[in-house]
Amino acid sequence: MRTDGATAEPTGRGDVLVVDHLVRRFGDLTAVDGVSFRIAAGETYGLLGPNGAGKTTIISMVAGLIAPDEGTVTVAGEQMGRTAVAPKRHIGLVPQDLAVYPELTARENLVLFGRLQGMTGPQLTARVAEVTELIGLTGRAKDPTKEYSGGMKRRLNIGIGLLHRPTLLILDEPTVGVDPQSRNQILESVERLSVEGMAVLYTTHYMEEAERLCDRIGIIDSGVLQAEGTRDELVRLTGAVDHIRLSGTGDTHAAAEALRALPSVSQVDVDRRELRLTVGDAPSAVAQVVTRATDAGMSLADVEITRPDLESVFLHLTGKALRD
Amino acid sequence: MRPLWTMAISDLRQRARDKSVFIFGIAVPLALMGVLNLVIGNLLSRDLTPVTVAVSVPVGDEAGQSLVGTLRSLGDIDGVGGFDVRVRPVSPSDVRGLVAGDEADLGLTVPDGFGAALLQGAPKDVTVVDGGGGIENDVVISVVTGTVDRYRAATVAATAAGRVGLPASDLAAIGREVATSLPTIALTEGRASDEQLSTTGALVAGQAGLFLLFTVGFGVLGLVNEREQGTLARLRSMPMRPGLIVAAKALVSFILGVVATTVLLTAGSLLFDVDFGSPLAVAVLVLCAVTAGTSITFVIARIARTAEQSNVAQSIVALVLGIAGGAFFPLNAGGVLGTLLDANPVGAFIRGLGITSGGGGVGDIGVPVLVLLVFAVAMVGVSRVVPDRGDAL
Numbered sequence: 001m002r003t004d005g006a007t008a009e010p011t012g013r014g015d016v017l018v019v020d021h022l023v024r025r026f027g028d029l030t031a032v033d034g035v036s037f038r039i040a041a042g043e044t045y046g047l048l049g050p051n052g053a054g055k056t057t058i059i060s061m062v063a064g065l066i067a068p069d070e071g072t073v074t075v076a077g078e079q080m081g082r083t084a085v086a087p088k089r090h091i092g093l094v095p096q097d098l099a100v101y102p103e104l105t106a107r108e109n110l111v112l113f114g115r116l117q118g119m120t121g122p123q124l125t126a127r128v129a130e131v132t133e134l135i136g137l138t139g140r141a142k143d144p145t146k147e148y149s150g151g152m153k154r155r156l157n158i159g160i161g162l163l164h165r166p167t168l169l170i171l172d173e174p175t176v177g178v179d180p181q182s183r184n185q186i187l188e189s190v191e192r193l194s195v196e197g198m199a200v201l202y203t204t205h206y207m208e209e210a211e212r213l214c215d216r217i218g219i220i221d222s223g224v225l226q227a228e229g230t231r232d233e234l235v236r237l238t239g240a241v242d243h244i245r246l247s248g249t250g251d252t253h254a255a256a257e258a259l260r261a262l263p264s265v266s267q268v269d270v271d272r273r274e275l276r277l278t279v280g281d282a283p284s285a286v287a288q289v290v291t292r293a294t295d296a297g298m299s300l301a302d303v304e305i306t307r308p309d310l311e312s313v314f315l316h317l318t319g320k321a322l323r324d
Numbered sequence: 325m326r327p328l329w330t331m332a333i334s335d336l337r338q339r340a341r342d343k344s345v346f347i348f349g350i351a352v353p354l355a356l357m358g359v360l361n362l363v364i365g366n367l368l369s370r371d372l373t374p375v376t377v378a379v380s381v382p383v384g385d386e387a388g389q390s391l392v393g394t395l396r397s398l399g400d401i402d403g404v405g406g407f408d409v410r411v412r413p414v415s416p417s418d419v420r421g422l423v424a425g426d427e428a429d430l431g432l433t434v435p436d437g438f439g440a441a442l443l444q445g446a447p448k449d450v451t452v453v454d455g456g457g458g459i460e461n462d463v464v465i466s467v468v469t470g471t472v473d474r475y476r477a478a479t480v481a482a483t484a485a486g487r488v489g490l491p492a493s494d495l496a497a498i499g500r501e502v503a504t505s506l507p508t509i510a511l512t513e514g515r516a517s518d519e520q521l522s523t524t525g526a527l528v529a530g531q532a533g534l535f536l537l538f539t540v541g542f543g544v545l546g547l548v549n550e551r552e553q554g555t556l557a558r559l560r561s562m563p564m565r566p567g568l569i570v571a572a573k574a575l576v577s578f579i580l581g582v583v584a585t586t587v588l589l590t591a592g593s594l595l596f597d598v599d600f601g602s603p604l605a606v607a608v609l610v611l612c613a614v615t616a617g618t619s620i621t622f623v624i625a626r627i628a629r630t631a632e633q634s635n636v637a638q639s640i641v642a643l644v645l646g647i648a649g650g651a652f653f654p655l656n657a658g659g660v661l662g663t664l665l666d667a668n669p670v671g672a673f674i675r676g677l678g679i680t681s682g683g684g685g686v687g688d689i690g691v692p693v694l695v696l697l698v699f700a701v702a703m704v705g706v707s708r709v710v711p712d713r714g715d716a717l
Contacts, residue, residue: 062563085563093561103338115330116562144341151431160558 045213151182240308543577
């Protein structure tokens, strides 16, 4: 874990993407200021930050759409640039916009971009069918995409990005404006890709998505990578801890005594019929806590876990809320 | 080259599906050709209507009868076609009344002693009464004026001869000779190449040239649309040189331009009975004109940020070049302006078609072809200098 713009250390698992001290200015505005990070094979890395934080500009440089003013991007060992061809074979870009052709069918969109990626013949045909199935559009594959719902277009947008099995899949806010059902499908798809060994760079301003999908998260604000690490590492930065609240009837004092004896519980406060416990890791401790309290004669009516989240991390690091 | 054709074919498929090329590249220009042919074509090429001239000529006056004969011969001017002049002999007192009563378009009164005065070198006036008609009246008056001027020249010659002491019998011969002899200096009317097209032919060629500039704009529009809908970013993330994207759009412009222009010229020829001559020479002209038109799209791609800006810029360029090039009516100018008009691709295209229409082959269209190709090179050069406002190239 780190909390400044220093050079990112190798992940030790074969880095697919190395971003080193990227700087990009637009006139007087420095949109990206010295950002460095690395992504290993099979890792999902999230860039979490509010709108305008610089996420899309970083993505644009990683995908070779714009050139950095300073710094380098290396994909699978090859340096990325606007006119570079070789490193672009390793990436699959899913832009924030619905980058599909409305007059073409889903299948025609997939075939077009597959060909541009160098795929041909039976290999292309088979992969198109496979991806169409993966994104749940088999039944509508021959319909013009202008007739699709927003969620279907989003899924096709992702399907095009992963058609050629890229080493690095870049997803720029892929769930913006998507209904809950499609959103869940998209998130499940990304989880599967990570399992298959694909490196994923995922930008979002939805804290829940970053927590669910990402192995490591970079917190970005005003073009600066404020901190990066696993969710738990980032949470620890805030000094905040997990809490379990138990409420019910019976002998709360006896239950409090019994719970204080647990190694995972660092503090127990009693307030009439309610116990408030401070624990190291609430999800792993909760079963033992409930059993011990019940055994001590407390009849539980409600159990509530409170954990510090990335919202509080962002607030801690930047002094403002994530959705500001 | 494979990505180039992959993108171009996909683009053509989309253009075919949204039908905009068929509507704006073929149907609209054909409809406009028809309308313009009805309006301007008839205006410019209508036949002259017959004219009735009430003429009073003294009996036995040979010079007066000769003048009337000249009027009657207007219906049979060699090579021009002429028009019918109906001469109605009347008494001098009836001339004005007939014209005023619309029974005659013109009145002509040859005074008594006209022929004798001519022989003696004395002045005499021929009176013309204009009924206020159109161009036909002007033609008749011009002919009468010209004939009377020749008679006047004869009078002057006879008078001069008398003053130097020639006998009276010779004076009449001199006057007759001057009045009836053919000119020794001839003025031959030539025809500029674009004038070798009929009015309808010029309209078909002009509209094809004008709408060619609109049709090639679909390539630029496609590029700007890609930028707006986000597919340009995806294309630029593909493993290929970024310049291929623009090249694919230019290829689409070129193909659409060639197809639409060929269809327009062919349909225009069949519908409006126009013969543009050698198909090979016409094909060369079409290819060069489309190349010139496509080159403009490179400049517009650099300056237009949105589809709306692209449409506006393309329309302005097409209309300015179309009007200046004579897509609606011929424009002529001298000096710098004339040179600019000559460098206009629409004008060069029409001139080239004028040459082929007049029987010229590939070897005869060198100048318009050169103009078109130089224009294309110049536009591509300009596109490399103009700042890229849309980050397109």
